[in-house]
Amino acid sequence: MSSGLGQAGVNAWYGPATPWVRRVRSYRPNRRGRLVLRRWLRVILLRVFALCAVAGAVGVLSAGPAERLFVAAVVLVSAAFWWRCSLIRIVLRPGEIVRYSVFRHVVIPAGAVRRLHRDSWRGGLLLETHAGEEVDFFWFDGSLWDVLYDFSAVCVDAMTAHTQRPGSKQHAPSSAALVRRFTWTPVGDLLALSAVACLVAGVIAQP
Known part of the structure; x- marks a missing residue:
């Protein structure tokens, strides 16, 4: 059972639950207006x-x-x-999705997101922009912990809902480029x- 921000409102969304843990959990932005997803x-x-x-x-x-x-x-x-x-984490902040890896982080304008898919040869989660750039979300996909709580689907639902928020495209147009920086x-x-x-x-x- 899952529903996106379009149904649950702009300040909360509800992730899926597995047969082992039948619950609905609400995720809300922190004081900075950011939603942080970590394992x-x-x-x-x-x-x-x-x-x-x-x-x-x-x-x-x-x-x-x-x-x-x-x-x-x-x-x-x-x-x-x-x-x-x-x-390693995903941060959803107004108009942007930020994926932190071990050494670098990439800032993805929400309006530039074309789709999330698993069409790669290894089946991992990829984010594709309108410009054809791809960002790998391998570390957030397919964990054994998903048996208890489907966190992989939570990440997908959260990012999809975030890009569909009203005003996302105004904050970051589809022509905006990705920004990659070293993480201190x-x-x-x-x-x-x-x-x-x-x-x-x-x-x-x-x-």
């Missing part, structure tokens, strides 16, 4: 891995020899990568810089 179980696990890696790096650094600095650098790099993976993250970047510092310190400490 929270994945986010929590990845951040736990990152924090455990940081703890392991601290333990390695406190053990002594300079060679351990290289080990700590590798561990901190993995922590930075896991933290970045936890940033204070925690992930600090971990990466710490890894570089350990590597440099290890090189300097070598006899």
